Amino acid sequence: MSGADELDEAIALANSGRTRPAAPPVPRLKRIRRIQWSETDVDAGQPEEEASVRRDHADGMTDGMTDGTAEGTADGAGALGGGTGGGSAGGPASGRDARKPGVAARTRRPERPSWAEARALAAGSPGALPRVTLPLDRALGHTLAGPLEALTDLPSFDTSAMDGWAVSGPGPWELVTEPIGTESKGILAGDRAEPAPLPDGHAIRIATGARIPPNTSAVLRSEHGATSGATRLRTARAPQPGTDIRPRGQECRTGDTLLPEGTHVTPAVLGLAAAAGYDELEVVRRPRAEVLVLGDELMHRGLPHDGRIRDALGPMVGPWLTTLGADVIVTRRLGDDAEALYETLATTTADVVVTTGGTAAGPVDHLQPTLRRLGAELLVHGVRVRPGHPMLLAALKKREAGGEGDGEDGRGARDGEGGEGGGGTFLVGLPGNPLAALSGLVTLAAPLLRTLGGRPGPGHEQQGTLAEEVHGHPRDTRLVPVAHEGAGVRARVRPLRYAGPSMLRGIATADALAVIPPGGAAPGTDVRLLELPR
Ligand SMILES: Nc1nc2c(c(=O)[nH]1)N[C@H]1C(S)=C(S)[C@@H](COP(=O)(O)OP(=O)(O)OC[C@H]3O[C@@H](n4cnc5c(N)ncnc54)[C@H](O)[C@@H]3O)O[C@H]1N2
Numbered sequence: 001m002s003g004a005d006e007l008d009e010a011i012a013l014a015n016s017g018r019t020r021p022a023a024p025p026v027p028r029l030k031r032i033r034r035i036q037w038s039e040t041d042v043d044a045g046q047p048e049e050e051a052s053v054r055r056d057h058a059d060g061m062t063d064g065m066t067d068g069t070a071e072g073t074a075d076g077a078g079a080l081g082g083g084t085g086g087g088s089a090g091g092p093a094s095g096r097d098a099r100k101p102g103v104a105a106r107t108r109r110p111e112r113p114s115w116a117e118a119r120a121l122a123a124g125s126p127g128a129l130p131r132v133t134l135p136l137d138r139a140l141g142h143t144l145a146g147p148l149e150a151l152t153d154l155p156s157f158d159t160s161a162m163d164g165w166a167v168s169g170p171g172p173w174e175l176v177t178e179p180i181g182t183e184s185k186g187i188l189a190g191d192r193a194e195p196a197p198l199p200d201g202h203a204i205r206i207a208t209g210a211r212i213p214p215n216t217s218a219v220l221r222s223e224h225g226a227t228s229g230a231t232r233l234r235t236a237r238a239p240q241p242g243t244d245i246r247p248r249g250q251e252c253r254t255g256d257t258l259l260p261e262g263t264h265v266t267p268a269v270l271g272l273a274a275a276a277g278y279d280e281l282e283v284v285r286r287p288r289a290e291v292l293v294l295g296d297e298l299m300h301r302g303l304p305h306d307g308r309i310r311d312a313l314g315p316m317v318g319p320w321l322t323t324l325g326a327d328v329i330v331t332r333r334l335g336d337d338a339e340a341l342y343e344t345l346a347t348t349t350a351d352v353v354v355t356t357g358g359t360a361a362g363p364v365d366h367l368q369p370t371l372r373r374l375g376a377e378l379l380v381h382g383v384r385v386r387p388g389h390p391m392l393l394a395a396l397k398k399r400e401a402g403g404e405g406d407g408e409d410g411r412g413a414r415d416g417e418g419g420e421g422g423g424g425t426f427l428v429g430l431p432g433n434p435l436a437a438l439s440g441l442v443t444l445a446a447p448l449l450r451t452l453g454g455r456p457g458p459g460h461e462q463q464g465t466l467a468e469e470v471h472g473h474p475r476d477t478r479l480v481p482v483a484h485e486g487a488g489v490r491a492r493v494r495p496l497r498y499a500g501p502s503m504l505r506g507i508a509t510a511d512a513l514a515v516i517p518p519g520g521a522a523p524g525t526d527v528r529l530l531e532l533p534r
């Protein structure tokens, strides 16, 4: 277990009120902080402890649940010795460092972005994808590429709001009769024929949604009127002029802006668009996403055995991406096959590839070497957030022109503003620990997908009042699974148990991730909440 794991699990335990189970006597391993390959061709290790522990001391850190115990003492805080490759966990890193001794001590990796900076970088990296025109039944979940303007008045004719009688003038009224002397069955919704003007002192049966005849002063509800014979209508409650009439244009006039550009197309937006006369909508193409699940230790069926575990991210990440606005083309299980990863990334037609696992520097963590091999541009490489700090965001090389907009949603696409954002593929590397993966998803994938899908900005963010104290990391933001508690003004959020980076029970019962600033948050503090993709 790495120092970071230990810190998060220690904090999770502290918050759950339980005591830490006796740790097995395994040697603790050094954690390596690596530099960006864009700055050097060596993936050199920089012992994180050296820098972090010094900073921690400067912070005056005394809390036992901090790096001081969890990271700093992990392998002899601050020691550069023992091999910059991180001891037995070093793998390839050890080899690289052995080739260039001392590089770790000399090279300073640029500070990892803060959590907020990383979100801004992810949101600011792409432009919106090209716009496409889709029939209403395929536009759900997209974003309006321009304002929705009414193509008609709504309602488009004066409409009866109730079943009853259209009346003209004060009662009592003479009923409009059929030629044979029976009361007319009146005006129904959808009657094609324009209703004849209603003479003064007359009434005619009318249904909800039917056209109001000219010269009508009000609609009298059926329960408020009584007929005598087939000819007279009386009431004890004469309606005011205009009662129960929806006048033409009450909701909007032709050309009114109903919704702004960037609106998320919900079922209600589809309903409004249909009512306003639309058969199709101009929307921003949804990003196409491909999920690559990495790790030879993963099984996809049956009970875990022989050191292998069930893949918990394959079933989660695709649906999460869908709720975040992506069209997931495929979820592939690539194991730890570096060549398969290279081939997949070199040939992908997705806008966003999301990998799980393999972000770190273990012996079979092929992601970073593969990105180097592909000449990818690393946009975010590690984030000051727990868990999930090894997450990364890269831009893969742009594909040749011509491949865009020809997917299913691209049919009928036309070039337009924002089209230049559709030429490349972004890669979001989610760490393998499930809560760390969720952290990467909300930190990098969510803002990236929002911008690509034409919905820049953080979206709707909530706040919650902490029901209890949450310990903080000294420098990094923590994302902590919480559940809502109570309702109304007493609403609070409570941190959940089983919320260690590798755990799933906390995630499965969480309503949101609480954003805990460095240093922690006291009970009663209002914190930001990131609603979990559902
Ligand atoms: N020397 C260091 N080791 C590690 C560090 C570090 O800073 N230095 N960071 C630790 C942290 S924090 C995390 S998080 C992980 C991230 O590593 P990877 O992204 O390379 O992930 P893996 O090593 O492949 O897996 C980590 C963990 O998660 C399990 N896993 C992976 N995929 C799945 C899946 N689809 N479903 C369920 N569980 C999965 C995997 O078996 C491992 O237990 O690195 C630490 N190490």
Ligand code: MOO
Pocket (backbone or CB within 6 Å): 004, 005, 008, 386, 387, 388, 389, 390, 431, 433, 435, 436, 501, 502
């Ligand atoms: O502990 Mo790691 O932080 O799960 O990303």
